[in-house]
Amino acid sequence: MAKIGEGDKRWIVEDRPDGTNVHNWHWAETNCLEWSRSFFNKLLADQTILGGEGNLFIRTKKLDKFDGEAYVNVRKGKIIPGYELNVVLSWEGEAKDSDGKSLAKTEGTVEIPYISDENADEDPEIRVTIREDGPIEKRLKDAFIAKGKPFVLEQVRSWVTAMARGGPAKDELESKTPVKKTTGGGAAAAAPVAGENAKAVTKDAVKEKKPKPKEGFKTITMSEKFHCRSRDLFEILMDENRWKGFTQSNARISKEVGGEFSIFDGSVTGTNLELQEGKLIVQKWRFGSWPDGILSTVRLTFDEPEPGVTVVKLTHTDVPEEDRYGNETVVENTERGWRDLIFHKIRAVFGFGI
The missing domain is CATH 3.30.530.20 (START domain)
Incomplete structure (x- = not known):
């Protein structure tokens, strides 16, 4: 029996210098919550939704809430994202008359109550609220729904795509991809790839492009x-x-x-x-x-x-x-x-x- 703190090295999986994961034993998990918070903050906060079209001015303000979990698992080279998020974003709007005089100002929130990997192929629910409920304020809310909602959904889709590619673990995965060594002397070694060999390379390339069965x-x-x-x-x-x-x-x-x-x-x-x-x-x-x-x-x-x-x-x-x-x-x-x-x-x- 091994001493405490020691173990039989035959059963210990270590990181190799070349980044190779021998026998795919590793299940690597990366916590992506703070990275995701920064991602959403950069794309959603302090953004102009309307800059005067129809005399309406609408901007997002800041992330008021960002709760939940987000992580990426990598198993046998496959990226498996997991997440459940609740996001609340504040926004402000102002309506002006044709002379530039302010008619009304309002503030509101955009809540995305459930962003989940289970529904990655669907757009999440988005709830838009305003502080006041007058006719001009309602017009601002409707304008946000028309222009702001598609913008918010686009940013959510960007994040979902980034998570599917590995999130913050993407750079680490790429850095651990082993570099294939070539044999021979540069261009001279490449020259023999002709005739039947070239046909084989072309055939393999075509095979890779075949659609999913x-x-x-x-x-x-x-x-x-x-x-x-x-x-x-x-x-x-x-x-x-x-x-x-x-x-x-x-x-x-x-x-x-x-x-x-x-x-x-x-x-x-x-x-x-x-x-x-x-x-x-x-x-x-x-x-x-x-x-x-x-x-x-x-x-x-x-x-x-x-x-x-x-x-x-x-x-x-x-x-x-x-x-x-x-x-x-x-x-x-x-x-x-x-x-x-x-x-x-x-x-x-x-x-x-x-």
Whole structure:
């Protein structure tokens, strides 16, 4: 038995000078909370949201609250971020008349109550408040929601991406990447890479660029019934103002085949492939959190078995099982989004319940 403070060196995993993690025994964890606080403070505090457009002036002030946890685990070379944060940001606004005279000033907060790695592929909830509730103050609040909310979400997405890349551990990971040694004498050694060898190199490079195999994708199917005409439901899904109404998020939707759309504050983008009013919508969908180059296909068919009753059938194909951060909840979250954030919201807002 080894003495206290000693151990059999055969069972001790040490850092090697070349940074190599032998047999991948290490599970390295880095606390990222203070780094994250600094990251959010730099991107969110003291930023101009409106600088006079519509005679409105809005600025963020400072982080009033930053609680929770944030860390990055590295196991077998894979980065696994974990976090649950609650963030509160203060802001101030002022409305002026055409002569530059101040009409009203107000202050408020922006709360992001739950930023979690479990929902990395979804934008978090954002709550905007104001100190007073007069008509001008409400106008300032609405302006912040329109301009400030997308700005805040963009910064949150930047942080999520940075965490997925390793956060503050990124530089350490890169510094420990072993440098491959070459043999031979520089250019002279490189010269023989020709003929069959060059073909092999080219072939390997092509292999690396192959898309993710289809076995990593799923199909979502769903059928929902609404108390409305099929053309009404079709119009709601294709009209950006109605979409903004029932999702409470920004949207840009083209009604033309080949036209592009952006919904849920830009979290989902795509293109219209086929449109038949009151009958069919076929679109290419892509979530911003998905791996690069991945597009899914959404097919919505509308059937009106009797006047005033519409059955919509959804088939959402090529949904990846993992997002770019390695989270395996993409299919579940996408299905829940269709059900809770689209179909159920349409019933609640437009009174189409059965």
